[in-house]
Amino acid sequence: MLKITDLTKRYGNGELVLKGLNFEIEGPGLTAIIGSSGAGKSTLLRCINRLVEPTSGRIVVDGVDVTTLRGRRLRHSRRAIGMIFQGFNLIDRLSVMENVLSGRLGYVSFAQALTRRYPQDDVDRAFSLLERVGLQDYVNKRADTLSGGQRQRVGVVRALMQEPKILLADEPTASLDPKTSQQIMSLTRELSDELSLPVLVNIHNVHQAKEFSDRVVGLRYGTIIFDGTAAELDDDALDRIYEGTAGRGEQGEEPVDDMAIDTRGVAPS
Amino acid sequence: MSTPRPRRTWRKPPAIANPVLRYSVFVLVFAYLYWAIASLPFNWDRIVQGLPRAVRIFGSAFPPEFARSQLMISGFTESIQMAIIATLVGVAISIPVAIMAARTISPRPVYLLGRGIIILARSFHPVIVAIIFVKAVGFGALAGILTLVLYSLGFVGKLLAEAIEEVDYGQIEAIRASGAGFLKILVYAVFPQILPRQVGLSIYQLDSNLRASAVVGVVGAGGIGGTLMNAFRRFDYDFAFAILIVLIGIILVSEGISGRIRRGIA
Amino acid sequence: MTRARDASGVSEPYRWQRYTTAERLGRFLIYLASAAIVFWALRTLDIFWPWVWSAPAEIADLFGRMTPPDLRRGDAILRAMIETIHIATLATALSLLIALPTAYIAAQNTTPNSVTLWIGRFILVATRSVNTIIWALLFVAIFGPGVLAGILAIAFRSIGFTAKLMAEAIEEIDRKPVEAVTAAGGDKGKVLLYGIVPQVLPTFFAVTILRWDINIRESTVLGLVGAGGIGMILQGAIDTFQWQTAATVLIAILIVVIAGEVVSSALRKRVL
Structure with missing residues (x-):
């Protein structure tokens, strides 16, 4: 599904941000990437859909080497890779529906995009996904009138509209309060299972990583130093991932995590 | 008991700490003023006649003469029409130019070309542009419209390019991640973000074009400016003042309307 | 828009439109009105x-006749350009002398009474609404052709602009320092000096620099109505069809205007 070989990235003439990463995702399931700020998590995700240009190495998504694609072929490969963002990155002034349909931009013609005349199948899919995440009553609301949790659900739906083969999520809950954050993570988990979709999540919150993922990849200064199941991620492994760095992700936020655990079981509407 | 303390003095520290620099700034300013005033060719004889002349001019200007209202109405109508057409065309052209001139989304050579066009359009006062167009395409409204188009292009283009450079890049990134190409990114991620700015600028520009359309006529590019210029030339000061009063009135009204609309959309 | 189910419970296909019908109609009417106005104008x-x-x-033909620019009158053009900058600078300085008291009486919180407020407002509107070139026509009629008419034209036009921005700055000041100075027993002059001036000083510098930059551009046209500066040479060259000289003048204006912009943005960074 996704195979990354010897991936490196350097911005300008700076230091290497990614130092020769190798890893592979075979089938569905949720993989969490943890590591302190500056470990290269965001860069790694953005290399996969080439929002950031890798310096060297190879990335193969669904059998296609995306590292050298250009123009139309690159855009087509991006269709197969959905992405959810930390700051939601919705188009504030457009409606929820327009935001959701913008997930189809890689498929429709420019004229269709301009006039908002999307194929009926796309509209159907948009409505059923919006119903799935409980936003059916917000179809024509402007995106900037929504709450954080609602906006991120729009972000999730937009990514799923692409009919992706793999979903990338870059700190999807970092801008949300603990309760909503928990809801979005469990929604992501459920959708991953329902759609048999491999999901790759950058996450700062170790508790959530352990709770929701099948597999955890620990990144430290651009190198993978842990790769195993959530159960294998013990204190020792965490120390190695976070030792001497800016601090173990959410450790300073223990109360927040307690709260998150307290509200566990709050199902997304 | 205690020994008297030495008296401490305080003065506000000067804005320029270095005294040499401080006084040389003073000297330079005065030297400049002296040089500028001394080198300019003032015609003092003519100037001293100014006061009685001013009295005569203002005397003949009152009461303002509104009898030739037909001439005035046709002049103002032409100015307003020129302003409307020029705004429409100018804003339409300024959009692609602004996209070219936005550093964040255009490749460098295109960016430089776009900036160059905007700098060129902005550097010349509309009146100067107007004389050139009058010579190129003849007297009348066409020269005025071309002038105002260029004027709008410079102003709207510059501010729109800045607005595009300031858009939230996350939204562009999200649309790009869905596999959209350049045009779709423009339509979905850039235009919605600059739309309020664009509408506000267009309305502001309509207002500015109306003001400018009144002066390009001074050099023969149509509109009320020509009528005003002729009135001055023929020493018809009463008619000239009538035109000025109406002009100020129209400018105030249009400023009020455009301000209200812009506040409405903001 | 929404999913409609008929009685049998079979769901109809989802429909979605960007705007409701009323919104579409409204937009159509706006477009129609705009088109009508343009049609009328044309x-x-x-x-x-x-x-x-x-x-x-x-x-294109005109540009053909302009190339190559003729540099023979370079000396005269250079002198006229310096004169133009002088006009802009002196006019900016002169306008400040009048604009500052005007701003003081045109700001609601400092004006002595409602009569002065209206006088202040009138000066703002009257000076700002009349374009530089029209002021120049007037002053040329009074003082005859020459730089004085030019300086006065630019200065008068600047008064309204500068005073309006300064008055707005005065109206937006923080009241607390004014209160503090008043509480300490300060009279109007002291309140002005300690409570108001320090707060509006940055705006003052910014507005002055901005207006100077604008005035350089404005003073290039004064000559067209006989009020001095580079415009005189431009008008002369155009009237005698010396297009290559006119081209040199235009290039000179371009250089000076861009240089003025660079200088003013550098100054702005220094003082702010």
Whole structure:
């Protein structure tokens, strides 16, 4: 599904941000990437859909080497890779529906995009996904009138509209309060299972990583130093991932995590 | 008991700490003023006649003469029409130019070309542009419209390019991640973000074009400016003042309307 | 828009439109009105259409006649350019002398009474609404052609602009320092000096620099109505069809205006 070989990235003439990463995702399931700020998590995700240009190495998504694609072929490969963002990155002034349909931009013609005349199948899919995440009553609301949790659900739906083969999520809950954050993570988990979709999540919150993922990849200064199941991620492994760095992700936020655990079981509407 | 303390003095520290620099700034300013005033060719004889002349001019200007209202109405109508057409065309052209001139989304050579066009359009006062167009395409409204188009292009283009450079890049990134190409990114991620700015600028520009359309006529590019210029030339000061009063009135009204609309959309 | 189910419970296909019907109608009416205005303008405007179609060729031809620029009158152009900058600078300085008291009486929180407020407002509106070139026509009529008319024209036009921005700055000041100075027993002058001036000083510098930059551009046109500066040479060259000299003048204006912009943005960074 996704195979990354010897991936490196350097911005300008700076230091290497990614130092020769190798890893592979075979089938569905949720993989969490943890590591302190500056470990290269965001860069790694953005290399996969080439929002950031890798310096060297190879990335193969669904059998296609995306590292050298250009123009139309690159855009087509991006269709197969959905992405959810930390700051939601919705188009504030457009409606929820327009935001959701913008997930189809890689498929429709420019004229269709301009006039908002999307194929009926796309509209159907948009409505059923919006119903799935409980936003059916917000179809024509402007995106900037929504709450954080609602906006991120729009972000999730937009990514799923692409009919992706793999979903990338870059700190999807970092801008949300603990309760909503928990809801979005469990929604992501459920959708991953329902759609048999491999999901790759950058996450700062170790508790959530352990709770929701099948597999955890620990990144430290651009190198993978842990790769195993959530159960294998013990204190020792965490120390190695976070030792001497800016601090173990959410450790300073223990109360927040307690709260998150307290509200566990709050199902997304 | 205690020994008297030495008296401490305080003065506000000067804005320029270095005294040499401080006084040389003073000297330079005065030297400049002296040089500028001394080198300019003032015609003092003519100037001293100014006061009685001013009295005569203002005397003949009152009461303002509104009898030739037909001439005035046709002049103002032409100015307003020129302003409307020029705004429409100018804003339409300024959009692609602004996209070219936005550093964040255009490749460098295109960016430089776009900036160059905007700098060129902005550097010349509309009146100067107007004389050139009058010579190129003849007297009348066409020269005025071309002038105002260029004027709008410079102003709207510059501010729109800045607005595009300031858009939230996350939204562009999200649309790009869905596999959209350049045009779709423009339509979905850039235009919605600059739309309020664009509408506000267009309305502001309509207002500015109306003001400018009144002066390009001074050099023969149509509109009320020509009528005003002729009135001055023929020493018809009463008619000239009538035109000025109406002009100020129209400018105030249009400023009020455009301000209200812009506040409405903001 | 929404999913509709009929009685049998079979769901109809989802439908979604960008705007509701009423919104569409509203938009259509706005477009229609705009189109009507443009149509009216184009129909009644005195445009000789053959000239429109030949305009690009004419403009190209004019540029052809302008190249190469003729540098023989470089000396005179340089002198006129310096004169133009002098006019802009002196006019900016002169306008400040009048604009500051005007701003003081045109700001609601400092003006002595409602009569002075209206006098202040009148000066703002009257000076700002009359374009530089029209002021120049007037002053040329009074003082005769020459730089004095130019300086006064630029200065008068600047008064309204500068005073309006300064008055707004005064109206937006923080009241607390004013209160503090008043509480300490300060009279009006002291309140002005300690409570108001320090707060509006940055705006003052910013507005002055901005207006100076604008004035350089404005003073290039004064000569067209006989009020001094580079415009005189431009007008002369155009009247005698010396297009290559006119081109040199235009290039000189371009250089000075861009230099003025660079200088003013550098100054702005220094003082702010």
